Amino acid sequence: MNRVIGHIDLDYFYAQIEELEKPSLKGNPVLVCVYSGRTEDSGVVSTANYEARRFGIKSGMPIVAAKRKLEGKGAIFIPMDHEKYEGVSEMLMQLVRARVDILEQSGIDEAFFDVTAMSGGSYDAAELIALDIKGAILHLHGLTSSIGIGPNKILAKIASDYKKPDGLTMIRADGVKEFLSGLPVEKLYGVGSKTAKLLQEKGIGTVDGLAGAPIELLEGLFGRKTAVYLHNASNGLDDEPVVERGETTQVSRITTLKRDSRDAVEVYGQLAPSIESLWKRVVEKKLVFRSLSIIGIDTALSMKTKSKTLEMATSDLELLKRSARTLLEELLTSGAELRRVGVRVSDLIDMSKQSSLMEYLQPKGE
DNA sequence: CCCTCGATCAC
DNA sequence: CCTCATATCGAGGG
Numbered sequence: 001m002n003r004v005i006g007h008i009d010l011d012y013f014y015a016q017i018e019e020l021e022k023p024s025l026k027g028n029p030v031l032v033c034v035y036s037g038r039t040e041d042s043g044v045v046s047t048a049n050y051e052a053r054r055f056g057i058k059s060g061m062p063i064v065a066a067k068r069k070l071e072g073k074g075a076i077f078i079p080m081d082h083e084k085y086e087g088v089s090e091m092l093m094q095l096v097r098a099r100v101d102i103l104e105q106s107g108i109d110e111a112f113f114d115v116t117a118m119s120g121g122s123y124d125a126a127e128l129i130a131l132d133i134k135g136a137i138l139h140l141h142g143l144t145s146s147i148g149i150g151p152n153k154i155l156a157k158i159a160s161d162y163k164k165p166d167g168l169t170m171i172r173a174d175g176v177k178e179f180l181s182g183l184p185v186e187k188l189y190g191v192g193s194k195t196a197k198l199l200q201e202k203g204i205g206t207v208d209g210l211a212g213a214p215i216e217l218l219e220g221l222f223g224r225k226t227a228v229y230l231h232n233a234s235n236g237l238d239d240e241p242v243v244e245r246g247e248t249t250q251v252s253r254i255t256t257l258k259r260d261s262r263d264a265v266e267v268y269g270q271l272a273p274s275i276e277s278l279w280k281r282v283v284e285k286k287l288v289f290r291s292l293s294i295i296g297i298d299t300a301l302s303m304k305t306k307s308k309t310l311e312m313a314t315s316d317l318e319l320l321k322r323s324a325r326t327l328l329e330e331l332l333t334s335g336a337e338l339r340r341v342g343v344r345v346s347d348l349i350d351m352s353k354q355s356s357l358m359e360y361l362q363p364k365g366e
Numbered sequence: 367c368c369c370t371c372g373a374t375c376a377c
Numbered sequence: 378c379c380t381c382a383t384a385t386c387g388a389g390g391g
Contacts, residue, residue: 034380044380046377059377062378080380107377107383192375223387226374252382291369301379307370340380 001121002173004149005242006113006130007156008096010137011144011165013109014047014085018078020142029055029075033063036256041067046080050165085109092137099133104242110160112153114242123149123172130168151176152238157189176236183207188233195222210234247350251287252295253278254342260299262337264329271341275324278343279317286352288313289345292320294327297340306331313349320345 014032019025029052035043041063048057055069089108097103100113119125130147137145148159150171159169171179186196198221204210211234218227253274261267293307306327
């Protein structure tokens with residue numbers, strides 16, 4: 001049977017939650033911000049409501065730049081409260097999960113879903129399911145969302161972005177060609193600014209152009225896998241299944257230094273709380289890790305990493321601290337002056353799911 | 367096959 | 378003036 005796939009996106013999620021909690025905010029520009037703590041207003045805008053977007057506010061914009069644009073407009077700046085949004089997200093995802101065949105959460109505020117079985121392959125039936133989901137989110141929780149429905153994940157994702165906020169866009173099998181024609185390549189999931197620039201240099205700016213490009217050309221630019229992906233995607237083809245997300249495979253924390261530094265003592269001092277926070281998360285989720293990395297972002301904003309894999313998986317805090325310290329020193333020997341520093345653990349094993357000690361000791365011994 | 371590292375994407 | 382976190386790919390060395 002032909003698949004019927006959806007993508008749901010909660011509208012201006014963080015800012016909408018703040019409006020819900022405090023209705024007096026509505027009608028004003030509302031900006032949820034990540035404050036880096038380096039100076040009073042250093043940091044960026046995470047999410048802005050549509051009143052703010054009307055004045056040209058975008059995600060990722062420096063807070064100071066946003067303030068300049070919004071002077072005298074009654075704008076409200078709110079620091080991000082990730083735990084609060086996480087809680088709301090969990091409730092909403094459960095609501096959606098109960099109304100679809102398979103749900104694949106792909107971010108705090110978005111998810112793919114498969115309704116092939118439930119709709120019997122009918123787009124009309126799928127449209128009713130989408131309306132029900134939107135209605136439930138609105139009437140039970142007071143939030144608007146946008147949904148796209150199409151024959152695969154790529155088209156569903158483009159569709160959900162097509163009309164926002166509070167949109168519902170259907171791309172039926174016979175409408176795929178028309179929908180894709182003329183779209184800029186950046187609209188395709190997986191095509192960001194770097195990829196778009198490389199394509200542009202080859203004279204490819206639209207999905208149609210990409211669809212007609214020789215696959216060898218793409219392979220030379222991006223490698224085999226990405227080339228095949230881009231070729232298929234631009235032709236409206238995508239077989240990626242919707243799958244419920246498994247366990248997380250890495251945990252990281254990153255922070256901005258009070259001032260740029262290349263001094264190991266100073267940098268480690270400011271990294272330590274991130275290490276503690278990451279460790280808490282790892283223990284809370286009953287995980288052990290086998291690899292760890294130090295992440296540095298230098299004053300030119302380019303990223304450097306150092307990592308190592310341990311003999312045995314562990315969740316030992318002292319070992320984590322010692323190893324992080326060593327990796328940090330290695331990273332700093334390059335002489336780079338850092339602006340931000342972070343830590344990451346990966347190769348995670350979920351200890352709560354290990355049925356026996358032997359399974360943990362011999363994870364490859366199937 | 368394993369490990370490390372950088373690049374890219376997108377949240 | 379430039380946050381934070383996760384996942385994936387590919388190259389290169391062993």
